[in-house]
Amino acid sequence: MSFSRIRLEWLGNIRGDLLAGMVVALALIPEAIAFSAIAGVDPKIGLYASFSMAVVIAVVGGRPAMISAATGAMALLMITLVKEHGLQYLLAATVLTGIFQVLAGVFKLGVLLRFVSRSVMTGFVNALAILIFLAQLPEFAGTGWQMYAMVALGLGIIYLFPRITKAIPSPLVCIIALSAISIVAGFGLRTVGDMGELPSQLPAFFFPQIPLTFETLMIILPYSLTLAVVGLLESLMTASIVDDLTDTGSDKNRVCWGQGAANIVTGFLGGMAGCAMIGQSVINVKSGGRGRLSTFFAGGFLLFLILVLGAWVRQIPMAALVSVMIMVAIGTFSWSSLASLRTHPKSSSLVMAATVIVVVATHDLAKGVFAGVLISALFFARKVSRLLSVKSKLSEEGDERVYHVYGQVFFASAEAFIAAFDFKEAIEKVRIDLTEAHFWDISAVSALDKVVLKFRREGAAVELVGLNKASATIIDKLAVHDKPDAFERVTDH
Amino acid sequence: MKKILACIDGSGFSDSVCAHAAWLSGRINAAVELLNVLPYSPERASLSDLSGTIGIDASSELLEQLTQADEVRAQLEQRKGRLILKHAEQRLRAEGVLEITSIKRRGTLTETISELENDAEIIVIGKRGEFAEFDAMHIGSNLERVARAVSKPLFVTPASFHPIQKFLIAFDGGASSTRALEYVISNPLLQGMECHVVTVGRDSDETRKTLGSAAAKLERGGYAVRSSFEAGYPDEAIQSYAASNNIDLLVIGAYGHSRIRDLIIGSTTTSIIMSCRIPLLLFR
Numbered sequence: 148m149s150f151s152r153i154r155l156e157w158l159g160n161i162r163g164d165l166l167a168g169m170v171v172a173l174a175l176i177p178e179a180i181a182f183s184a185i186a187g188v189d190p191k192i193g194l195y196a197s198f199s200m201a202v203v204i205a206v207v208g209g210r211p212a213m214i215s216a217a218t219g220a221m222a223l224l225m226i227t228l229v230k231e232h233g234l235q236y237l238l239a240a241t242v243l244t245g246i247f248q249v250l251a252g253v254f255k256l257g258v259l260l261r262f263v264s265r266s267v268m269t270g271f272v273n274a275l276a277i278l279i280f281l282a283q284l285p286e287f288a289g290t291g292w293q294m295y296a297m298v299a300l301g302l303g304i305i306y307l308f309p310r311i312t313k314a315i316p317s318p319l320v321c322i323i324a325l326s327a328i329s330i331v332a333g334f335g336l337r338t339v340g341d342m343g344e345l346p347s348q349l350p351a352f353f354f355p356q357i358p359l360t361f362e363t364l365m366i367i368l369p370y371s372l373t374l375a376v377v378g379l380l381e382s383l384m385t386a387s388i389v390d391d392l393t394d395t396g397s398d399k400n401r402v403c404w405g406q407g408a409a410n411i412v413t414g415f416l417g418g419m420a421g422c423a424m425i426g427q428s429v430i431n432v433k434s435g436g437r438g439r440l441s442t443f444f445a446g447g448f449l450l451f452l453i454l455v456l457g458a459w460v461r462q463i464p465m466a467a468l469v470s471v472m473i474m475v476a477i478g479t480f481s482w483s484s485l486a487s488l489r490t491h492p493k494s495s496s497l498v499m500a501a502t503v504i505v506v507v508a509t510h511d512l513a514k515g516v517f518a519g520v521l522i523s524a525l526f527f528a529r530k531v532s533r534l535l536s537v538k539s540k541l542s543e544e545g546d547e548r549v550y551h552v553y554g555q556v557f558f559a560s561a562e563a564f565i566a567a568f569d570f571k572e573a574i575e576k577v578r579i580d581l582t583e584a585h586f587w588d589i590s591a592v593s594a595l596d597k598v599v600l601k602f603r604r605e606g607a608a609v610e611l612v613g614l615n616k617a618s619a620t621i622i623d624k625l626a627v628h629d630k631p632d633a634f635e636r637v638t639d640h
Numbered sequence: 641m642k643k644i645l646a647c648i649d650g651s652g653f654s655d656s657v658c659a660h661a662a663w664l665s666g667r668i669n670a671a672v673e674l675l676n677v678l679p680y681s682p683e684r685a686s687l688s689d690l691s692g693t694i695g696i697d698a699s700s701e702l703l704e705q706l707t708q709a710d711e712v713r714a715q716l717e718q719r720k721g722r723l724i725l726k727h728a729e730q731r732l733r734a735e736g737v738l739e740i741t742s743i744k745r746r747g748t749l750t751e752t753i754s755e756l757e758n759d760a761e762i763i764v765i766g767k768r769g770e771f772a773e774f775d776a777m778h779i780g781s782n783l784e785r786v787a788r789a790v791s792k793p794l795f796v797t798p799a800s801f802h803p804i805q806k807f808l809i810a811f812d813g814g815a816s817s818t819r820a821l822e823y824v825i826s827n828p829l830l831q832g833m834e835c836h837v838v839t840v841g842r843d844s845d846e847t848r849k850t851l852g853s854a855a856a857k858l859e860r861g862g863y864a865v866r867s868s869f870e871a872g873y874p875d876e877a878i879q880s881y882a883a884s885n886n887i888d889l890l891v892i893g894a895y896g897h898s899r900i901r902d903l904i905i906g907s908t909t910t911s912i913i914m915s916c917r918i919p920l921l922l923f924r
Contacts, residue, residue, distance in 0.1 A: 170692045308691070309691035313689045313690060313691045314690055316690055317693050392702060393706075426698070429699045430693075433698075434692065478693070478698040482696045483697050
């Protein structure tokens, strides 16, 4: 990493980065408080997390201008841990999550993202949006019309105020307006102050108060693994969205270990685990943020605001936060994916829908992605299995039949492969030409064995042509990938 | 066939770069490759939108906006690049250069030249670029970076072309000036010209010997050599020698010292490029 590159990433866009960082900081505050509420911890846990994660990721992260902080996807995964074991275990799990993510970066697992298809990713963001929205509903429980009216007013301000001016963040206007109404009218609505303790000083470094035993590890391990996976998925996805938006590249493995480092530091500073945020990163780029400075400033300004304005932040009604979070949910959801349900292939739509359904049912994005990847792999196997055809010709003397096999033979097409031969024909010689076929696995080989045995039992002499070439693809460790003629060696024969 | 890589950007120096490239092409019988580098400047979203809201399909809508902004600017840049290259091609053809190719690439000048220099014999670049025409003593911001990065001989042109008959080779015995010496001896480029070899520094037996051996090598290489020992600071001494002897071309080894030393006491090479009004041939 050259000095000039570092300078460009930090100081290449100072004005834009500072302004965008400010906008993002303002948007991060309601989110951090809302996500703390989801996880069941004091707002200060989410706010400390958002501060430290943004600051650390700005320095070590792989994607300049990407915003990492406390997120809904992660908060949803820690509810049970917090409820059953308390905050200190969450902090320990946060550190362990970071360690897993650093390892993922070191072992370059970022490349595994290529197995997550476009449809799964769309399902992921849609599910995330739905979860963020659903997490707002408990705020309405046991409230009167005032809550609904306030949220409606808040959303009205958020979406209509930019028509008047785009120079002031409309979520900020919404928060100020609703706070004023709430303070003056005193509807008795819940405020941020009711949610728990706010930060009153800079975060301090401390070790989570847990017994360092095997039992502790067993408690936090499953949570940390899921948190690590979900965090990396959302971070990598966000990184590629920011890549697209800014037409630049990023180091995906550094995204992984950078996020891990941020979580480790955050855990020791008393914050909850987090990851990159799609909505906030889009807001950052939209506001003109391009460099690391934007993320750094977002984190720093957030903490400054909280420490200076803590007394005011306490009085923000939850209705204002709910409005902002509904906006985030709407902005995160891929609405165009609904329109393309009709135009996209059914299999893709099904993968997307399955991902969403599994996530909403389990509240676990990792399970949804796993289901999505599995289903899309099966669909892919089924599609490729159709790329098989067997043609046959009787020799002029009428005593020999030549079968030509074209295409892919593997577990999903083995059955069709066997069915393509006519064993009832009484013929003396059978030649099977496999030069145009690819045998991908052991299922293919045993299918061929079966065909040969069946012909022999019918009294036919079987001759195989081109078997060596056809089966060259079976061997996993062929090690031809990096040779210039790799593609020809595996496919063209 | 050998190739001369000529970097043009449409500044006032581009014409001189073409003229020198044509001259070089005639001397060493090489094709000319014209290079125009379009700057890589990622878009900056209009900073006016600080609304902090994300609406329906926020990310794809933003992508579309940003792409449109880039598209318009990039198309203009492309058109400009095409015109610059076309003009330069005509200029070279008028000078009688037969083999001309043109390339447009996007990126930084230094990176692009490093990618392309392997095929090139000499790289020609104007002393100053598009955005630096205001100060006669100024060195283009790109030039120093390029000069430090290239491994091939770098020909730096002044604002206009004058016939080249006398050249001066500054020799200090260091690695880069030895390379310069070897190139001059083994290459037809400067054959038949009047050659001045100059060493600047403290007068001692050793420096005298260095100068003597360089002069002898050049003579063996078929040059009519005048050697001279000058006292003073290298940049000033070389300049004043060149001025009083009507030298047409300076051949020097460039950036022989570490960057840190250059940072503290200044680089001789940069200072020579800055104040020099005749073409320079730099060797790393």
